[in-house]
Amino acid sequence: MALVLKNTDLKELAQLYDRISMCTQCGNCKYGYEYGSTENFAAMICPQGDKYQFEAYRGSKGKAALAKGLLSGMIQWSEKTTHVIYTCIGCGACVEMCETDIKDYLLRIFEALKGEAWKFNMGIPEGVKKWSSTIGVNKNPYMEKHEDRLNWLPASVRDSLPKKAEYIYFAGCTASYRQKNIALATFKLLQKLKIDFTVTPDEWCCASPLLRTGQYNIAKEFIEHNRELPEKYGASGFITTCAGCYRTLSIDYVKDPPEGYADKFGKMEGVKVIHTIQLVEDMINKGEIEFEGTFNNIVTYHDPCHLGRHAEVYESPRNVLKAIPGLKLVEMYRNRKFSFCCGAGGGVRGGFPDYSVETSMKRVKEAETTGASIITCVCPFCWRNLNDAIDALKSKMQMLDIVEILEPIVKRK
Ligand code: SF4
């Protein structure tokens, strides 16, 4: 049946009407598999479908059908509608399976659906409402004071930060307020690598949680603020160890749809955005890094969705890990584009904490089957959710960011 656009009040969604109508409801996106592959990969890759099972929750098929129903007026908004939308983690695994022209717009459609939900104020998770109501003041979704943002640094270092530098280390909210171990390890690593960088108290949330939950009006102010920072500090770009910040700064600030939001907020131009792991890989390739010690452990790497599927950075972390003396890298069954999400993104960790950790527990159990003793990643948000799962499971595994592995054993030649 052809889709007739009736509900034009849903402005964000209506703009995507042409794309939404391209979903054939084939159902390919409900499960991950690879035909033609000698490895015969087949696995559940949608954490939302795995948890809730019903058709609306499984892969992008259900959300596309919902969007069609809402736009045609056949479905009215309800708390259940919001639940279907807000339990999607935005991990993008379903996108990998779609072969029609809706494919590249799916993540944007999910975010537009989340955005429309605010108009109805029915069923938006309390946890999301809570941080949303304070982020404008605090500049972070953790309800922490903005003036405490650099507390992960010793006061003496904070006071001596250069006012101008080639790069700004953009720590992001999770590393600044929760996983300070990663912010500090990155800071020390960049110092050891003799990178000309600074850290700024002017850093605000990159806007990832706002964009991923369709809160465009608030996101605008954050993007406009952060993109001015390089000029203010005479910097040519940002370095970040956060997958979410990397996706947002390098894609949302820069690219037009379907990937980014530059059509809405304007483009950040002439600013480099580098993930720390890309910087290290580049320096290893140029022979600029020397290892002073070994890391004699079996390690498995978890692909953060925002770095892997969203930004297609799969090999840089693996190349760095393979270069570390003594380290043995083993893969989980679901890896790279078929990686299973840690369960934290898309507003899910704040909105549905139990489901979020239940998802990361599935990932930790998968990691346990590899024989590794350490799970590594390059994202403070994944680190946090996976570590909570390790605690909940009383698993013997340990969580370490790659920068935490690198920092004690590298130096610049
Ligand atoms: S989103 Fe793509 S893969 Fe999923 S049902 Fe629609 S057309 Fe098929």
Ligand code: SF4
């Ligand atoms: S983005 Fe992730 S959680 Fe959402 S439907 Fe797709 S695979 Fe499932």
